[in-house]
Amino acid sequence: MEKQFIENFKETLEIEGRELYLTDKFRDYSEWDSLAYLSVVAMLDEEYSVIVETADFKKLITINDLIEEVKKRK
Amino acid sequence: MAFLKFKNVGITAMAGAVPKTVINNYEYTENFPADQVKDIVDKVGIFERRFVDKDTCSSDLCFAAAEKLVNDNKINREEIDLLVFISQTPDYRMPATSVILQSRLGLSNNTIAFDINLGCSAFIYGLSVVYGLMQTQNIRKALILDGETRSRIYSPKDRNTAFLFGDGGIAALIERKDYFGDSWFSLNSDGSREDLIKIKAGGYRNPSSCETVKEKVVDEYGNIRSDEHGYMNGGDVFNFVIREIPTDFKNILKFAGFEKEQLDYYIFHQANIFINNYLAKKLKLDKAKIPSTIHKFGNTSSVSVPLTMISELKTNLIESKTILLSAFGVGMTWASAIVKMHDCKISDIVEV
Numbered sequence: 054m055e056k057q058f059i060e061n062f063k064e065t066l067e068i069e070g071r072e073l074y075l076t077d078k079f080r081d082y083s084e085w086d087s088l089a090y091l092s093v094v095a096m097l098d099e100e101y102s103v104i105v106e107t108a109d110f111k112k113l114i115t116i117n118d119l120i121e122e123v124k125k126r127k
Numbered sequence: 128m129a130f131l132k133f134k135n136v137g138i139t140a141m142a143g144a145v146p147k148t149v150i151n152n153y154e155y156t157e158n159f160p161a162d163q164v165k166d167i168v169d170k171v172g173i174f175e176r177r178f179v180d181k182d183t184c185s186s187d188l189c190f191a192a193a194e195k196l197v198n199d200n201k202i203n204r205e206e207i208d209l210l211v212f213i214s215q216t217p218d219y220r221m222p223a224t225s226v227i228l229q230s231r232l233g234l235s236n237n238t239i240a241f242d243i244n245l246g247c248s249a250f251i252y253g254l255s256v257v258y259g260l261m262q263t264q265n266i267r268k269a270l271i272l273d274g275e276t277r278s279r280i281y282s283p284k285d286r287n288t289a290f291l292f293g294d295g296g297i298a299a300l301i302e303r304k305d306y307f308g309d310s311w312f313s314l315n316s317d318g319s320r321e322d323l324i325k326i327k328a329g330g331y332r333n334p335s336s337c338e339t340v341k342e343k344v345v346d347e348y349g350n351i352r353s354d355e356h357g358y359m360n361g362g363d364v365f366n367f368v369i370r371e372i373p374t375d376f377k378n379i380l381k382f383a384g385f386e387k388e389q390l391d392y393y394i395f396h397q398a399n400i401f402i403n404n405y406l407a408k409k410l411k412l413d414k415a416k417i418p419s420t421i422h423k424f425g426n427t428s429s430v431s432v433p434l435t436m437i438s439e440l441k442t443n444l445i446e447s448k449t450i451l452l453s454a455f456g457v458g459m460t461w462a463s464a465i466v467k468m469h470d471c472k473i474s475d476i477v478e479v
Contacts, residue, residue: 087287088171091361104369
């Protein structure tokens, strides 16, 4: 699942030509902004049928945190 | 379950009015650097909006639309028995703006007139109220006036909302005709999410004071607004849309007994292109059936659904069509309807 999630995440943020790692703090990516956030929210719903409210999302820091949250809510 | 069904009532004429002042969003750079602005504008898909000047209210836009509608269709003003004004930007806290418009439009003192304050879903709510009253048989013609001047609500220094909203007003004439047949409505509310879109001060819970009009930095991004400006928690509004709107879309189809392919148009509230693209994709809709005005008028709250019909379907609603309306927003409230259009006369948009 990790590998697929990273692929989905890359595609959502339109990141090309570099690797992403589980420990990356995704808010540090230059592609990250409020609309990237909405795109990730849509991706979580479409790919994993998971809805994460803003207050909970704020606590997620790394890509791995996102994956754990999805696992928890599925 | 708030599903409603009406018989033989429909919209027979529509007219719209927008301010003549065009805001080019790429050039709306007084408060933010041009490259940031371009980024936001490209993503929300709103390139132009219309802003009123300081002397123009929602009611003035609606008045212009109503005059156009009455004159173009040679409507006898004596026959208008009901006037409903829909807005969250009324002229005054009292009296109701609908009553002022009754007199301004030269309607009889026997006219039923009242306001509906609800937000983005309000045109559909208002339509259901008027369709309901029309079932009594004694109302000959009803006028829905729906106007918003959202440009006056939001802070231009808050990038969450600065590039989204525009102004507009519409008039819609409702009449009983046997050829309309059935129409179906689904109306919903969730006040537990009242804080997602809100103006905190200026009502009676938090009355206006020197404190409420003070502009403050409100977050780590340096966005600035006062408690009398509107704010929006865009992330959770989007979560709300994901959770509720596709379900409501399916519910109204089921209630009315339609497959989505049988409908001629789907008219969604024009929130931003991001949300509208999401809904089209999620619901697997044919994009050719989704008229859009988000690029040129922005988000005009409750006006966006009828304004999109007026702007994009001018000659398309003469022949019989079955259309779905869906709108959602502040409250939160959300509503959808399936209505028949037939011989609907749509006037050219007036600039005020």
